[in-house]
Amino acid sequence: MTTPVNVTVTGAAGQIGYALLFRIAAGQLLGPDVPVRLRLLEIPQGVKAAEGTAMELDDCAFPLLAGIDIFDDPRAGFEGANVGLLVGARPRGPGMERGDLLEANGGIFKPQGEAINAGAADDVRVLVVGNPANTNALIAASNAPDVPKDRFTAMTRLDHNRALTQVAKRAGVPVSEVRKVSIWGNHSATQYPDIFHADVAGRPGAELAADSAWLTGEFIPTVAKRGAAIIEARGASSAASAANAAIDHVFDWVNGTPEGDWTSAGIVSDGSYGVPEGLMASFPVVSRGGRWEIVQGLEISDFSRERIDASVAELIEERDAVRSLGLI
Ligand SMILES: NC(=O)C1=CN([C@@H]2O[C@H](COP(=O)(O)OP(=O)(O)OC[C@H]3O[C@@H](n4cnc5c(N)ncnc54)[C@H](O)[C@@H]3O)[C@@H](O)[C@H]2O)C=CC1
Numbered sequence: 288m289t290t291p292v293n294v295t296v297t298g299a300a301g302q303i304g305y306a307l308l309f310r311i312a313a314g315q316l317l318g319p320d321v322p323v324r325l326r327l328l329e330i331p332q333g334v335k336a337a338e339g340t341a342m343e344l345d346d347c348a349f350p351l352l353a354g355i356d357i358f359d360d361p362r363a364g365f366e367g368a369n370v371g372l373l374v375g376a377r378p379r380g381p382g383m384e385r386g387d388l389l390e391a392n393g394g395i396f397k398p399q400g401e402a403i404n405a406g407a408a409d410d411v412r413v414l415v416v417g418n419p420a421n422t423n424a425l426i427a428a429s430n431a432p433d434v435p436k437d438r439f440t441a442m443t444r445l446d447h448n449r450a451l452t453q454v455a456k457r458a459g460v461p462v463s464e465v466r467k468v469s470i471w472g473n474h475s476a477t478q479y480p481d482i483f484h485a486d487v488a489g490r491p492g493a494e495l496a497a498d499s500a501w502l503t504g505e506f507i508p509t510v511a512k513r514g515a516a517i518i519e520a521r522g523a524s525s526a527a528s529a530a531n532a533a534i535d536h537v538f539d540w541v542n543g544t545p546e547g548d549w550t551s552a553g554i555v556s557d558g559s560y561g562v563p564e565g566l567m568a569s570f571p572v573v574s575r576g577g578r579w580e581i582v583q584g585l586e587i588s589d590f591s592r593e594r595i596d597a598s599v600a601e602l603i604e605e606r607d608a609v610r611s612l613g614l615i
């Protein structure tokens with residue numbers, strides 16, 4: 288058996304954790320031939336529930352699951368981590384905006400970034416799911432100066448997947464026929480889901496986008512406010528769909544995105560498309576050779592520019608807020 292890959296999951300006892308861990312152990316995160324060792328990180332109050340989840344994982348007898356360890360100390364939890372899924376955070380309740388959560392969550396991601404810096408494996412790849420995901424990822428990356436910045440990412444794959452389905456429904460085609468949708472900016476209500484470059488069963492997404500009442504009145508708000516709509520309906524934030532998106536993100540990062548398509552991820556900006564360098568922003572991306580690359584050369588209309596800029600402005604505000612709190 289090949290050496291197992293160490294996967295650290297924070298917030299392991301939470302609702303996303305419960306939807307995520309079984310899929311990781313089943314081989315869906317890295318591939319059907321890759322053994323994994325789970326390292327569950329919780330706060331002390333969460334450890335008992337994490338132990339319960341670990342018992343259930345044992346009871347599944349997953350052939351690829353090489354072991355489970357549980358920690359309440361980030362330094363120990365990230366020791367040797369090849370993949371870090373930073374899920375643990377305080378979820379948004381009804382009526383709360385993500386901005387309210389900046390300060391509370393900022394304190395979690397600084398020590399976790401430091402712990403990754405101190406002890407993670409050289410090839411560590413980090414996905415931040417916990418909200419506000421982009422800025423939490425920026426905090427973690429900023430506190431891990433010895434780890435290349437491109438190993439830190441924030442999850443906008445759920446937004447991407449939401450956009451794919453909304454387009455498929457509108458066009459009346461299977462979701463598998465929708466390609467090249469893009470999420471720009473922040474994982475928040477300001478995000479810009481862009482279909483102008485999409486391929487919808489062989490037809491240009493711009494044809495659908497030409498119906499501006501649908502585009503601005505339905506599509507964009509449905510995708511951008513889906514998180515709040517799920518909270519409203521379920522009384523709890525998205526969990527299984529978020530876990531699914533985390534699986535998709537890491538799988539593609541490690542194994543590559545399919546030819547002829549791209550996906551979306553929050554990554555550190557290199558200045559492409561006028562997004563300030565160093566900001567953790569969502570872009571259309573492909574994965575090649577285990578690295579994300581921003582899709583270049585897309586024509587950005589005035590309509591798109593305005594929306595990208597608005598979401599980027601929010602990211603700048605969040606960055607400045609955490610900077611003034613001394614978190615980055
Ligand atoms: N980026 C995205 O697309 C999405 C992000 N989210 C976010 O994911 C996060 C987790 O959501 P849920 O699992 O539903 O929340 P939850 O409240 O069910 O679970 C969070 C878990 O994190 C643990 N935790 C808190 N602080 C921790 C720390 N410092 N270290 C380790 N564990 C810690 C808690 O004890 C709890 O078990 C929330 O911030 C939520 O807003 C949710 C859906 C989509």
Ligand SMILES: O=C([O-])CC(=O)C(=O)O
Binds near residue numbers: 418513524
């Ligand atoms: O809105 C939330 O707090 C949960 C979330 O990020 C989403 O479902 O997109």
